[in-house]
Amino acid sequence: MKKNWWKVLAVLIMTYVVLKGLLGTVPRQPILNESIRNVYFHVPLWFAMITLLLTAAVYSVRYLRSGRPDDDLVAVEFTNTSILYGLLGCATGSLWANFTWGEPWPNDPKLNSVAVGMLMYMAYLILRGSFDDEQRRARISAIYNIFAFAVFVPLIFVLPRLTDSLHPGNGGNPAFGKYDMDNAMRMVFYPAIIGFTLLGIWITELRVRLGRVKAALDD
Amino acid sequence: MAESVRQMSALMRKEFLLEWRQRYALNGMLLYIAGAVFVCYLSFNTRRGQLSPIVWNTLFWIIQLFTAINAIAKSFVQERASRQLYYYTLISPQLIILSKILYNTVLMLVLALLGFSVYAFVLGNPVQDVPLYLLTLILGAVGFAASLTLVSGIASKAENPATLMAILSFPAILPLLLMLLKISKNALDGLERNSSWNEMGTVLAIDVIVITVSWLLFPFLWRS
Numbered sequence: 001m002k003k004n005w006w007k008v009l010a011v012l013i014m015t016y017v018v019l020k021g022l023l024g025t026v027p028r029q030p031i032l033n034e035s036i037r038n039v040y041f042h043v044p045l046w047f048a049m050i051t052l053l054l055t056a057a058v059y060s061v062r063y064l065r066s067g068r069p070d071d072d073l074v075a076v077e078f079t080n081t082s083i084l085y086g087l088l089g090c091a092t093g094s095l096w097a098n099f100t101w102g103e104p105w106p107n108d109p110k111l112n113s114v115a116v117g118m119l120m121y122m123a124y125l126i127l128r129g130s131f132d133d134e135q136r137r138a139r140i141s142a143i144y145n146i147f148a149f150a151v152f153v154p155l156i157f158v159l160p161r162l163t164d165s166l167h168p169g170n171g172g173n174p175a176f177g178k179y180d181m182d183n184a185m186r187m188v189f190y191p192a193i194i195g196f197t198l199l200g201i202w203i204t205e206l207r208v209r210l211g212r213v214k215a216a217l218d219d
Numbered sequence: 220m221a222e223s224v225r226q227m228s229a230l231m232r233k234e235f236l237l238e239w240r241q242r243y244a245l246n247g248m249l250l251y252i253a254g255a256v257f258v259c260y261l262s263f264n265t266r267r268g269q270l271s272p273i274v275w276n277t278l279f280w281i282i283q284l285f286t287a288i289n290a291i292a293k294s295f296v297q298e299r300a301s302r303q304l305y306y307y308t309l310i311s312p313q314l315i316i317l318s319k320i321l322y323n324t325v326l327m328l329v330l331a332l333l334g335f336s337v338y339a340f341v342l343g344n345p346v347q348d349v350p351l352y353l354l355t356l357i358l359g360a361v362g363f364a365a366s367l368t369l370v371s372g373i374a375s376k377a378e379n380p381a382t383l384m385a386i387l388s389f390p391a392i393l394p395l396l397l398m399l400l401k402i403s404k405n406a407l408d409g410l411e412r413n414s415s416w417n418e419m420g421t422v423l424a425i426d427v428i429v430i431t432v433s434w435l436l437f438p439f440l441w442r443s
């Protein structure tokens with residue numbers, strides 16, 4: 001129980017976020033209307049995804065320094081979970097964009113950057129598939145993972161801010177929190193970030209344990 | 220310091236000698252870019268100067284991108300594994316990756332300038348600010364060389380380097396390509412120079428990030 005408190009916390013936070021996010025009162029804004037609730041789901045998914053990718057990159061660095069196969073396993077599972085979160089983030093985002101911007105995939109730099117980022121990480125999975133030797137696979141995919149993260153950061157954070165974007169906080173738009181969110185919403189939004197991150201760690205942990213069992217069985 | 224400069228120059232000399240002795244590869248690249256330009260020219264089937272500037276510019280950079288991928292893909296496969304092992308016993312891996320990047324930059328510059336002149340010759344030259352456009356070509360050559368060299372090193376370790384090279388490098392090169400397209404579009408329209416400084420700074424920053432990452436990661440790559 002001592003080690004599992006954060007799982008309980010994740011369940012509690014996510015229950016709170018889902019209930020409060022769907023039932024709680026929200027400020028009524030023009031155009032956004034009720035779809036402002038998506039801020040509890042869409043935005044935290046991306047925040048959590050970036051945290052998970054950062055963790056994956058850190059584990060890749062650790063693998064290169066120590067050479068333990070376990071670090072590689074953790075890195076790849078964190079990347080897998082991030083890709084899942086990225087797909088969910090795209091899905092919730094296009095739902096939202098459909099109602100507020102008029103089409104599910106508007107030609108927006110942030111969307112396109114993210115799509116490219118996802119391609120990069122899918123290429124990572126294909127790269128892993130093309131090696132037979134396990135050590136070699138681990139080493140080279142760790143190198144690519146770090147490289148990909150170094151490209152991913154300017155892609156997501158710098159480029160969309162240089163051009164005109166529909167997203168809040170980009171291209172001279174005010175950030176979302178400035179005008180649209182009230183304090184009641186923040187009480188749900190900030191826990192949602194923590195909740196989604198914890199949930200991602202949990203999913204990853206299960207997959208890592210499965211991978212460890214498989215590795216032990218192979219030996 | 221002086222020692223590593225000497226080693227660098229020896230490595231560069233080796234790269235150039237190698238290229239010069241296997242001239243078919245170099246000639247192949249030159250013919251590739253000329254052929255690609257000509258295919259585009261015939262496919263659009265326009266008279267000179269009838270492409271809109273956006274199409275003209277984008278098409279040119281797409282040709283550059285494919286040429287770069289093809290030219291740089293071979294930087295780690297043209298020498299045998301045992302010979303590479305021999306180099307690694309002689310000098311530090313950082314110097315090897317730097318010399319490869321530098322050599323690929325020179326190669327890309329030659330290809331880019333040749334590509335630009337052939338392209339402007341057959342499809343017309345609507346560029347209003349030629350010096351800025353040339354500067355973009357130089358920045359592009361450095362950026363392409365820097366980011367593709369490490370990727371080609373990664374891809375060369377795998378089973379099917381050609382496919383992997385393409386799928387690994389397209390996303391990695393895209394931020395750079397978008398910025399370059401923007402600057403070169405500014406040069407094409409003859410906008411004020413200071414409207415491009417921001418993008419130029421971004422391109423330089425990306426170049427620095429990529430070169431630093433290559434410098435840090437390559438020692439791990441060659442060990443496998």
